[in-house]
Amino acid sequence: MSTWESLLLGLSFALQPQILIYCVLGVLLGSFVGVLPGIGAMAAISLLLPLTFYMSPEAALIMLAGVYYGAQYGGAVASILLRLPGTPQSAVTTLDGYPLTQQGRAGLALFTAMISSFTGAMIGIVVLVVLAGWLSALATRFGAADYAMMMIFGLVAASTIGATRPVKGFAMIALGVLLGCIGTDVNSGAQRFTFGQAELLDGLNLVALAMGLFGVAEVIANIRNPERQKTAARISMRSLLPTRDDLRRIPLPILRGGALGSFFGALPGTGSTLSAFLAYATERRLSRQPERFGKGAIEGVAGPEAGNNAASITAFTPTLTLGIPGDPIMALMLGALIIHGIQPGPMMLEARPEMFWGLVASFAIGNLLLILLNLPLIGIWIAMLRIPFNYLYPAIIVFLCLGVYSVRGLTFDIVLVAGIGLAGYLMTLAKLSPALLLLGFVLGPLIETNLRRALLVARGDPMVFLERPISAGFVFAIVVLLLFPLWRLWRRKA
Amino acid sequence: MKQSTTLRLVLASALCSLALPASAQDDWPSQPLRVFVGFPAGSSPDVLARVVTEKLSERLGQPVVIENRPGAGGVIGIQQMLVSAGDGHTFGTTINGPMTTSQRMMDDTGFDVAEDIAPVTLLATSPLVLAVASDSGIEDLEGFIAAAGAEPDALSYGSVGQGSGAHLTAELFAAEAGLSMLHIPFTSYAEVTTSIIGGEIDAGFMAPSAALSFVEAGTMNVLGITSSEPFGQAPDVPLIAGSAGLPEDFRAELWNAFIAPADTDEAIIARLNTEITDILEDPGVQEQMLGMGWQVAPGTPESMAERIAVDTEMWGAVIDRVEAQ
Amino acid sequence: MQRDWPEVWGGLILAIVGIGAALYAGQNYDLGTLRQMGPGFFPVAMGLALSGFGLFIALPAFWRGGEGAQFDGISLVLVLAAVLVFGLALPRLGLVGASFVTVLIATLPAQRRGWLWRGVLALSITLVTVLVFHLGLRMTLPLWPRLS
Structure with a gap:
């Protein structure tokens, strides 16, 4: 079946009224x-x-x-207006989105x-259609x-974003x-740092x-920050519209972000997180004025x-063609298929x-619907910013507690939020970036597990990292990344 | 302790048969039932619980609400069930782990299986299959044992975690076959299958449903299955028991069960047992479960208590061996 | 000269956390070797790295000028208390009770506001919460305080 035939088949299927209505409902x-x-997708999908x-x-x-x-x-x-990211990838959006809100x-x-979301998704769809077979094999390679x-490459590349000084970024990653x-x-x-609490066994x-x-x-x-109360007053209708300068800045980052995301999404595990952080790091590195970032x-x-x-x-390729869910939400969707007796796997495309x-x-x-729905909504979200902060923040507290509770229904996690909130406030005072902490938290366990697993499989031979071509490529990239600042320093002196 | 539980159960069932139906339990259930599941929504144990509770709700005329409390291999779900217990309307489903091996693997599970939990019935069992990549050239169990026996740790195998059913089953198999294999822990069957197909590890014991679509696609071979009888979802896979020099009574199965807090009224447990075993007799339900890799296994609370005791001892011995290495 | 106290303290706390974690992990978990790392290897390495980075943040800041940060102890304590109370009260007071009490506590640091305002705000937020989470998202939560 050619790509066009497949697409036509897909379209004619998805446009049936009884399918379309569920698509609309879902988005x-x-x-x-x-x-x-x-709250996020997890709670909603469990509900459905x-x-x-x-x-x-x-x-x-x-x-x-x-x-x-x-x-x-x-x-x-939520990330842009209130600095309330529910996922590490939205945390990246807060880095510059929230300062923009503060500037009105x-x-x-x-x-x-x-x-960007819409265009990124469209890039993902094109890549998925053209490269479906290649993408699905990627995970097994x-x-x-x-x-x-x-x-490790992802951590090194992103290690300084959002931080005022590099050492602060490193510290946050280490803490994460x-x-x-x-x-x-x-x-x-081994049960590490769990202190006998079963609630901590899964981290x-x-x-x-x-x-x-x-x-x-x-x-x-x-x-009690008087500045915060002024944010609302700064908003004017003119500030809603992008200037010509803004419009000139957007297209290339979108294309690069879309390309990065399409690739990393096809790798189960951390596709979204890695691509968001790497896209940000890429833009900052390529920018002529990196100091504007943040x-x-x-x-x-x-x-x-x-x-x-x-x-x-693209994260749907490994999920459906290999039955490898990239994250817990994908696993949930697989569950919905398994209930119907469908086992996603290599035969899925043919069967x-x-x-x-x-x-x-x-x-x-769905993405077309989303952009049509969300662009007009921007006005409403902006109007929400006019609500005085004193009316808003008690609701934020209750909502975020329930959001945390919705993940696994344990009040233990809400109590935890209080402790983490204390640390978070101290970090705000010391100007330490929580986004990098989240990146370290997400990637750290995966790096540790895979590093140790690789050595175990290789019976303790560290050469495995250089013998596998993909791994060797990333090792090379890491070395280049680490040497680049030194080279720049040397050139400046010379 | 085990004896007293059994005794209590025997007494309980005797009492129920006398007391039902004209007892004070006539008004049960008087409110929605809550069933705690120690795994996330959409996971295999959760889906299984939903199939059963949906029918249960029809039969009892009350809604049955699934409460997902994932964590610690299912232990959190049981803990939360026990915390919420006391109203006669709180129950749970669990896999074998928390009822048999978790006490050994964890510092403190916070409950005692014999004292705190009343078995209702087994719901279903699932064997594991031994799978290798098809380009490994290994076609059958004899070939596998020959390749693995060439030298210690000649072959590596993946599991879904230290102390998981897949890990302990592989160690049981290795011990019975006189092998030593290198254990590589993963966190899900999906990761194990990818790693086997990618040629990074050699083998793995896994849920039949996780392997069968790869067998169909020609990228995996399954060499044997750990049940004591041919399994409906994969009837052609040979039994490990009795082949390639393994003992006739070789059996390693995961199971899923319906449980209640220990202080639940015996009449309620008996009623639930009757309803659930009836549900499991339904051919439609059986087929649905088989499609997800589970073979229904209805039974009495007593037979479940016995299964817990047998499995605790069997896996306990395997854990002893692993720890001694 | 005004020292950069927030960074001094921030760096020191990180250093202490790092050393503490490394010591605890070193004592309780097997380190293993570089070729076959044990469960203690990563925590010890990361703990030591963190303490190093922490000192690198703290020491230069000690000799450097900086603007003091505005530490708002009252908001800190009351907001954390609100979160804590919500977590502890949810199983006992139900969604309605817990939301109401939490909003009351959370509004305490708001300046120039009366009790009537707090009460009305608590009622309205509780109502929205019930609408969104109970009726909308169907979260399985006790709604009302448990009387027994």
Whole structure:
């Protein structure tokens, strides 16, 4: 079957009224829950799961997928307006999106986020359609050594973003990796830093960490801060519209972010997170004025948003063609198929082409709906900023607590948020970047596990990292990244 | 302790048969039931629980709400069930781990299986299959044992974690076959299959449903299955028991069960047992479960208590051996 | 001269956390070797690295001028208390009770506001919460305080 035939099959399937309605339902709900701090796609999909019993598996998958990528749009809203990221990839969006809001340019930031998300997703769809076969094989080519080096590369490349001085970035990554050590060690089964608490065996709750470090800390810092109350007054209708300068800055970051996201999304595990951070790091490195980043650079919103949305599209390839879910939400969607007796795997493309291509077509339809829905909503979100902070923040506190609770239903996690919030506030005072902490927290355990696994498989031979071509490529890239500043220093002296 | 539980159960069932249906339990259930599941929504144990509770709700005329409390291999779910217990409407489903091996693997699970939990019935069992990459050239169990026996740690195998069913099953197999294999822990079957196909590791014991689609695609071979009878989802896979010199009684299965807090009224447990075993007799339910890799295994609370005791001892011995290495 | 106290303290706390974690991990978990790392290897290495970075942040800041940060102890304590109370009260007071009490505590640091304002705000936020999470998202939570 040619690509065009597949696409036509997909479109004709996805445009059937009884399928289309679920697509609409999914993206609406996703975009709504994405705005709620910490709630995100996971809670919404768990909620919908029982309903999928009574639906056709194709409709179920298309609806749940709609929630998944729809939530990315909503997540950007909370990150930009309130500095409330529920995921590490949205944390990147706060780096420049929130400063823009503080400068009264929230409209521009939201507009950019929406356009970038849409374009990023479209890039992801094109890549998925053209390279579906290649992408699905990508995951099996990556071994433990390759993953370990790829993630170390990601950490090194991103290590200085959002930090005022490099050493502060390193410290935050180290702290994040250390916090990631909490829980059961995959390789040995040892229970580290759990102090007998079963709630800690699977590690700290990521949403609790993000909500404490960003949300709670931000609320505390703003309650008696007179500056915060002025934000609303700064907004004018003119500030909603991008200037010609802004429009010139956006397209290339979107393309680069989309390309990065399409590639990393196809690797199960951390596609979205890595692509958002790497897109940001790329833009800052390429920029002629890197000092603008962190203070409201529009490229810092465009690149990562395009990246994480592209990744959320290509992430479906390993999930459906290998049965390898990239994250817990993907696993949940697999569960919805398994209920219907469908085991996603290598035969999926041949056995159920209408499901796969129908889903791909629904991505295009869904994202189109999302952009049409979200652009007019920007006005409403901006209006929300006019609500005095005193009315808003108590609601933020209650909502974020419930968001944390929704992840696994343990009040333990809410209590944890209080402790993390204290740390987050102290970090705000010392100007330490919580975004890098989250990156270290997410990548640290994966780096450790894969590093040790690679050595175990190689029977202790460290040459494995240089013998595998993919791993060796990343080792080379890491060396270049580390030597680059030294080279620049040397050239400046010479 | 085990004896007293069994005794209590025997007494309980005797009492129920006398007391039902004209007892004070006539008004049960008077409110929605809550069923705690120690795994996330959409996971295999969760889906299984949903299939059963959906029918249970129809039969009892009350909603049955699934409460997902994932964590610590299912232990959190049981802990949360026990915290919320006391109203006669709080139950749980669990896999075998927390009921048999978690006490050994964790510092403190916070509950005692015999004292705190009343078995209701087993729901279903799932064997594991031994899978290798098809380009490994290994076609059958004899070939595998010959390749693995060439020298210690000649072959590596993946599992879904230290102390997981997949790990302990492989160690049991290795011990029975006189092998020593290198254990590489992962966190999900999906990771294990990718790693086997990618040629990074050699083998793995895994859920049949995780391997079968790769067998169909020609990238994996399954060499044997750990159940004591041919398994409906993969009837052609040979039994490990009795082949290639392994003992006739070789059996290693994961199971899923319905449980209640220990202080639940015996009549309620008996009623639930009747309803659930009836549900599991339904051919539609059986087929649905088989599609997800589970073979229904209805039974009495007593037989479940016995299964817990047998498995705790069997896996305990395997853990002893692993720890001694 | 005004020292950069927030960075001095921030760096020192990081250094202490790092050393503490490294010591605890070193004592309790097997280090292993570079070729076969044990569960203690990463925490010890990261702990030591963190303490090094922490000192690198703290020491230069000690001799450098900086603007003091505005430390708002009252907001800090009350917001954390609000979160804590929500977590502890949720199983006992239900969604309605916990939201109401939490908003009351959270509004305490708001300046120039009366009790009537707090009460009305608490009621409205509780109402929105119930609408969104109970009716909208169908989260399984006790709604009302448990009387028994």
